[in-house]
Amino acid sequence: xxxxxxSLFDGIFFLLIATSATGLIxxxxxxxxxxxxxxxxxxxxxxxxxxxxxxxYWVDFDSVAASIPGAATGYREDVMSCLKxxxxxxxxxxxxxxxxxxxxxxxxxxxxxxxMIIFTQSGYDYMFAVRKERPEEWVTVQGDAISSVCDxxxxxxxxxxxxxxxCDSVTQKELSAKLISIAAPFRIKQGDEIKDYxxxxxxxxx
Amino acid sequence: xxKRTRGFIGPLGDDIPSIFPIVIGxxxxxxxxxxxxxxxxxxxxxxxxxxTGLSISYSIMERGFVESDTALHPNLDxxxxxAKDIAxxxxxxxxxSVQDAFTYVGSCNTPDCVFLNTAPFSSYGSGITKCxxxxxxxxxxxxxxxxxPRNYVSYSYPIAIPCADATCKTYQxxxxxxxxxxxxxVV
Numbered sequence: 001x002x003x004x005x006x007s008l009f010d011g012i013f014f015l016l017i018a019t020s021a022t023g024l025i026x027x028x029x030x031x032x033x034x035x036x037x038x039x040x041x042x043x044x045x046x047x048x049x050x051x052x053x054x055x056x057y058w059v060d061f062d063s064v065a066a067s068i069p070g071a072a073t074g075y076r077e078d079v080m081s082c083l084k085x086x087x088x089x090x091x092x093x094x095x096x097x098x099x100x101x102x103x104x105x106x107x108x109x110x111x112x113x114x115x116m117i118i119f120t121q122s123g124y125d126y127m128f129a130v131r132k133e134r135p136e137e138w139v140t141v142q143g144d145a146i147s148s149v150c151d152x153x154x155x156x157x158x159x160x161x162x163x164x165x166x167c168d169s170v171t172q173k174e175l176s177a178k179l180i181s182i183a184a185p186f187r188i189k190q191g192d193e194i195k196d197y198x199x200x201x202x203x204x205x206x
Numbered sequence: 207x208x209k210r211t212r213g214f215i216g217p218l219g220d221d222i223p224s225i226f227p228i229v230i231g232x233x234x235x236x237x238x239x240x241x242x243x244x245x246x247x248x249x250x251x252x253x254x255x256x257x258t259g260l261s262i263s264y265s266i267m268e269r270g271f272v273e274s275d276t277a278l279h280p281n282l283d284x285x286x287x288x289a290k291d292i293a294x295x296x297x298x299x300x301x302x303s304v305q306d307a308f309t310y311v312g313s314c315n316t317p318d319c320v321f322l323n324t325a326p327f328s329s330y331g332s333g334i335t336k337c338x339x340x341x342x343x344x345x346x347x348x349x350x351x352x353x354x355p356r357n358y359v360s361y362s363y364p365i366a367i368p369c370a371d372a373t374c375k376t377y378q379x380x381x382x383x384x385x386x387x388x389x390x391x392v393v
Contacts, residue, residue: 025238040257055366062369115381
């Protein structure tokens with residue numbers, strides 16, 4: 001055996017170790033922070049949906065009334081109050097609801113179109129629904145559901161989400177396998193009875 | 207004697223062939239290591255900025271609306287102070303602005319847009335000291351982010367903002383933007 005071959009083998013063996021070590025560094029770096037990044041993205045999404053729902057309690061009906069055909073101004077109520085009046089009368093969007101309640105559905109659509117713009121521009125869809133508690137029963141929305149899906153549906157075509165649908169329908173209709181849902185409770189006094197309700201805002205990736 | 211030295215080209219010459227893979231191996235390893243350290247630092251900084259951004263957003267989104275001042279403009283003073291306190295602890299610059307849902311309405315000269323950490327930003331221009339507000343106003347507000355550091359973090363949240371029009375008396379739908387970046391000078 002030529003003596004140089006032994007030291008050459010040592011060098012090649014060292015190269016092999018160095019290549020493996022470098023490969024490990026690359027492997028570690030490709031996954032470093034990925035799960036933390038995903039967690040923070042989820043936290044941001046949940047926080048944004050909460051913020052959107054919270055803002056609806058402050059948005060003045062008059063600020064969106066101009067976009068609603070036939071709606072008057074001067075009610076001096078926030079859109080959530082309008083929604084409560086509508087729910088009190090039966091369905092969301094019931095024309096017989098008092099005050100701005102008759103325009104509650106349109107007001108909600110207009111408000112959400114503006115507040116949820118960061119979601120719709122990022123490839124997310126959303127849906128808004130109301131549920132009566134004890135016994136649990138979803139409140140019907142007249143016509144199409146309050147959702148960005150229906151907002152995108154061309155006129156004359158039926159929306160895939162109807163007024164009888166709710167956040168559970170998103171997975172049932174296979175629009176998405178994973179959705180984030182935020183709820184906020186509210187109460188309505190009807191006569192001597194106090195009824196508990198909750199509004200739901202759910203988002204999912206298109 | 208001649209048989210025993212066959213193939214032997216001297217103590218140094220004998221090792222020359224092995225020097226090449228060793229040099230290549232060392233170069234490869236240190237280059238990979240340097241790359242790894244750089245990426246690690248970048249990622250760690252980015253994650254830290256995002257974590258701080260979330261902390262700031264939890265604090266300023268507490269109520270879901272922006273108060274108005276006497277002229278019915280958005281008054282971000284209190285929110286800015288909260289954001290600044292958190293950002294300072296994490297050595298970050300932070301700027302806040304509000305906008306209605308579709309249009310950017312902030313400007314450096316109006317209360318719609320409030321800027322924080324107005325420390326000198328001397329890396330812009332030759333000897334010209336610019337504050338963060340100038341950077342924001344001239345770049346980010348116009349959609350041009352090239353003067354900002356590569357790893358700035360920006361969050362937008364829905365929030366109720368004071369009405370811009372007289373028919374509405376309280377709040378309208380809007381957005382609040384939080385943008386953060388590191389103290390490192392911009393290249």
